[in-house]
Amino acid sequence: GPLLKPWLASIQGTGLGGPLGDMLGSENSPFGKILGSGMEPAFKDLAQIPMVGVGREQIAKLMRAFDVHVDMRKATQKYQADITKTIGEAMKETMEQLVELSRKGEQIQSVRELIRLWVRIADKKFTRMYISEDFVEVQREVSRANLQNKLAQRAVLEMIYKQLDIPTRTELDDAYKTLYGLRREVRELRSARKQGEAESVALTNARKRAEAEV
Numbered sequence: 683g684p685l686l687k688p689w690l691a692s693i694q695g696t697g698l699g700g701p702l703g704d705m706l707g708s709e710n711s712p713f714g715k716i717l718g719s720g721m722e723p724a725f726k727d728l729a730q731i732p733m734v735g736v737g738r739e740q741i742a743k744l745m746r747a748f749d750v751h752v753d754m755r756k757a758t759q760k761y762q763a764d765i766t767k768t769i770g771e772a773m774k775e776t777m778e779q780l781v782e783l784s785r786k787g788e789q790i791q792s793v794r795e796l797i798r799l800w801v802r803i804a805d806k807k808f809t810r811m812y813i814s815e816d817f818v819e820v821q822r823e824v825s826r827a828n829l830q831n832k833l834a835q836r837a838v839l840e841m842i843y844k845q846l847d848i849p850t851r852t853e854l855d856d857a858y859k860t861l862y863g864l865r866r867e868v869r870e871l872r873s874a875r876k877q878g879e880a881e882s883v884a885l886t887n888a889r890k891r892a893e894a895e896v
């Protein structure tokens with residue numbers, strides 16, 4: 683529909699990758715079929731979808747996935763901006779050090795000395811950056827945004843898998859938990875049976891000894 687196409691086009695502009703990007707960015711993708719020509723007329727134009735029922739839930743998950751992806755991009759860009767800024771400051775100080783050496787009549791004699799100077803200055807700059815509260819907060823934002831992006835993508839993928847009758851991760855996790863619980867119960871039953879058999883044998887032997895004494 684008119685509302686969906688610009689939104690999908692914007693995904694390509696943000697560099698959304700991975701399974702979610704492949705499914706949302708292709709007209710022949712499973713999701714394209716879900717909201718494409720195979721759907722009822724009410725679903726072809728998302729602007730006319732009633733804000734109740736399954737359609738609303740699907741759109742909400744899609745918009746959530748897009749929003750958290752944008753948040754992740756912003757957090758990553760902020761992280762990269764801090765790294766770039768620190769590299770620039772290190773390069774500036776390195777150049778200042780070279781100018782100061784030149785004024786003193788000293789020179790860098792080899793590439794190794796130049797690299798050593800650069801590493802010493804960059805290490806100092808990056809150490810200050812890593813322990814700063816601002817950068818720690820940036821790292822928190824990146825970690826939080828990545829986690830939210832992963833969860834939102836999983837929600838969209840599960841929505842698509844359900845439409846295609848493919849087991850979702852949640853369903854597989856539930857099946858694994860059920861299977862694990864059944865295995866544990868079987869082990870407990872086997873252990874209880876062995877213990878019962880051992881007690882029965884011990885009781886039988888005790889009875890035989892008692893009868894022999896009589």
